[in-house]
Amino acid sequence: MAIPKPPDYVLAVKGQSSAQSPDTPKVILPDDEAYETARLSWNLAADQRPAAICLPTSADEVAGAIRYAGERGLRIAPQTTGHMAMALEPLDRALLLKPEFDGPRVEVDRAALSARIRGGATWGDVVGAVSEAGLTVMHGSSPSVSPFGYVLGGGLSFYGRAHGFAANRVSSFEIVTADGEIRRADSEQDSDLFWALRGAGGSFGVITGIEIGLLPLDEVFAGIGFWPMAEAPELLEIWSGWAKSAPDSVTSTFRLLRPPPLEDVPEPIRGVPVAAIDAVALDDDAGAGLVALFDDCSEPLMGGWGRQPSSAVSRLHGDPEDPLPGIGDAILLNELDADARARYISAAGAESDSSLVAAELRQLGGALGRPAENGGVLSHVDAGFMLFGIGVAFDPDSSAKTEADLDRLLAALEPFRAPRRLYGFAERDCSLEDCFGPESATRLEQIRDKYDPGHVFIAPHQAAAG
Ligand SMILES: Cc1cc2nc3c(=O)[nH]c(=O)nc-3n(C[C@H](O)[C@H](O)[C@H](O)COP(=O)(O)OP(=O)(O)OC[C@H]3O[C@@H](n4cnc5c(N)ncnc54)[C@H](O)[C@@H]3O)c2cc1C
Helix, strand or coil: CCCCCHHHHHHHHHCCCCCCCCCCCCEECCCCCCHHHHCCCCECCCCCCCCEEECCCCHHHHHHHHHHHHHCCCEEEECCCCCCHHHCCCCCCEEEECCCCCCCCEEEECCCCEEEEECCCCHHHHHHHHHHCCCECCCCCCCCCCHHHHHHCCCCCCCHHHHCCHHHHEEEEEEECCCCCEEEEECCCCHHHHHHHCCCCCCCCEEEEEEEECECCCEEEEEEEEEEHHHHHHHHHHHHHHHCCCCCCEEEEEEEECCCCCCCCCHHHCCCCEEEEEEEECCHHHHHHHHHCCCCCCCCCEEEEEEEEHHHHHHCCCCCCCCECEEEEEEEECCCCHHHHHHHHHHHCCCCCCCCCEEEEEECCHHHHCCCCCCCCCCCCCCCEEEEEEEECCCHHHHHHHHHHHHHHHHHCHHHECCCCCCCCCCCCCCHHHHHHHHHHHHHHHHHHHHCCCCCECCCCCCCCC
């Protein structure tokens, strides 16, 4: 696609007045007062400076924004919260398009166990709405992540080992494609697009709504325990041994955490390096069985387990909700034998001098490892664990240290690496082929050529040529 050189088109955009045709939403330009706030992503380390920004409030306005960009030779970066903004190429030749729809953004159909989610909703909004109906949804660990980017990247949930990837719970997408058409992609209409959207991201258009299946769970067995980080080797040996034959009803994580010394961190772990284990069990006995394995370990510094409202699961992991500057990345691991465990502890544990705020192992397997019936491109993964590291990027020094510590962690576990990566967690040096293999990557490119022949949309993990 021919993209005008930056100076030409930046001038062209700057020359526009704010007045637009009725179905074109308001566009925010770099000289506008609102620009500095509107350009921010959740991940503040992504210093995105788009040529223009648009916050459409309806699917018609999204179509208007696509037209606006087309008329000015701009590419388009659809985004909701910006949790994954670090994985995007620079936006200086792009319209940043963030749907912020009017009216209720979540509608729950209790009888059909389904919710319709509209542009701008976060998982916090969705969990709040579905819990009022005594239901839950396959959300992730952070209430401030949006369901759109999450399902477009697969969606790894605390309900994953029982029910698979959240993307395969989506029954339809409403999407505005590059030609400005508002489409419904489901198992019957535009089924190729439906397949691609379930795991392979925002390269195909702007999502304005999804319909997703819900889970009839108003309570679950769940909990978390925090121990001094020095205890990590023993805890990890017990946890990884249990994981080898764990029931599918339990999904858990193991983390090495360095909580900051801030007031909103609970006192027992404020500024204290810890090892943490959390889990959700859809079977109380299975959950209690996991907890009992740690009876002979030292008392946790903090934590608790038991039945609780399923709505509480969205904050179980304690992810930061407010915007932060961070650098993270993830790979998948086949196994966690003694050598792998020693490498993990050595790279991120108590003696490591690592600055990573979290070095996280998420348990895979169960339904996450079995082909989903009529699933999307991310049907399942063949791996035992996901390793995800993240640290702060407040300034050049902390960014460099985080990058180095992240590289060290991922390199240490390289011999145990599974062939694929998870689209929604990989943030650096990742291609479609890395996530889905050569055959699916080729099919995804063909589907992109069909729905976005000009390669207008900017999304993570696109081929270098865009
Ligand atoms: C603290 C934290 C916790 C996380 N926890 C989990 C977890 O538990 N499970 C999990 O699976 N993932 C998790 N993730 C990863 C997260 O799912 C991805 O970063 C996801 O892409 C975020 O989606 P978003 O829409 O909020 O972010 P964005 O950065 O806004 O979106 C990411 C990408 O999705 C696409 N996209 C977003 N909105 C639209 C749209 N309207 N139309 C078209 N494309 C769009 C775009 O390609 C965009 O670049 C976590 C990430 C963080 C930072």
